[in-house]
Amino acid sequence: MSLRRILTVDKPADLQVLKQVCAPVAAIDEDVKTLAADMLETMYDAPGIGLAAIQIGDLRRVVVMDVGDGEPDDASEDAEPARNPMVFVNPEILWASDELSTYEEGCLSIPDYFDEVKRPARVRVAWLDLYGQRQEREADGLFATCIQHEIDHLNGVLFIDHLSRLRRDRAMTKVKKVMRAKEAA
Template sequence: MAIREIITVPNPLLKQVSKPVEGGVTDELRALMDDMLETMYDAPGIGLAAIQIGEPVRIIVMDLQEKPEDAPEDAEGVKNPRFFVNPEIVSASEELSVYDEGCLSVPEVYDEVKRPARVRIRYLNYQGDTVEEDCDGLYATCIQHEMDHLNGVLFIDHLSKLKRDRAVTKVKKIKRAA
């Protein structure tokens, strides 16, 4: 496994639509997913699309690291890595939820985004099995955010032009200062 560089705005790759994975889940794809997971944990983040490391394929990794209900307040979340190959939204609720989103490709920028509160998704998992499941809460928000990446959409694209421009300017300043 290797930590890869996460590309940031305004890199034009982030606006590229990712291509579907052909031929199922291979060992080569699993190695890519392992690299993505290690990169996401190192960042640290809770989700990462392959395009964010310059790979224009429809793959997402995610780990919400939720705590058990009976865990102490200061306890760490339990690692629960998830892998999504060729994910698609089968259905979405009309009810919306608002979440203060951030993104590893738009560092240090957070803003509220409205998305469907619940979605049903279909994807291939790490083993190549087809999975269909319902998502709500943070899981629904995160999977939609990451699937936007696969379509060349960033969370700041859901904001006003003024807020979007400010976000890009802020990231450019951070990169210059580094």
Template structure:
């Protein structure tokens, strides 16, 4: 496994890649694809984050990894809160979303140090291939629904700040650029 560089919006070349639509994975889940997912998980944990789309490391493939195990509203009980529960999604699709929406303060590894509230459908039905290539269909809600929709947006070239007003988007970009300059 390897930690990969996460593309960020303060770099014009990175932003151009982040705005592209990812291609479906053709054929079965292979060892090469599992290596990509392992690298993505290691990168996500190192960042640290709770979700990562392949495009965020420059791979224009419809692959997402996620781990919500340490989040209190997702963990089954307090004992589960420290355990890792990595999930992998190959060619994920949103089949249905609820009319009911819910606000959630989102952040993004490609937009470091910026958080803002986004309204998204409160529930969704999704279908994907898992790490082993098994087809899964399930209904999601809460943080799981927010995170999968956020990561699915990445696969379609959409950033969470694209759901905000123009003014808030401009502020987000300015803040990320300022943080990058200060870190350099």
């Protein structure tokens, strides 16, 4: 496993990649499994709860997530939830509720910027696991928000694309400023 560089919207070449539509994975082989392992390591290191392959410059339809569904490793109040890594190959939304929910979203490709986004409150998602088995799950809450966010990435859509033009422009300005400060430090 190895850490990969996460593409960010402040770099024009990165943004050009992030706006592309990813290709389906034809076969789940060792290369795809290595990609998923690298993505999980990169996501945890960032730290984040979801990562699409395109965010590390790989244009295949692969997503990793960990929304912390696991129980804490010990009973103490500040215990971290147990890791519950999930890998989604060729994920697709089969159904979305008419009911909407609003979550404050962030993105590893849009560092240090968070904003509220309305999305369907519940979705049914299908994907292949790393054994090539088709899986389906109905999701709500953080899981539903996160999987929609990551599938958007696979389709060249960023969460800020769901915002008004004014809020999207503010986000880009803030991210560029933050990234310049980080590079100068």
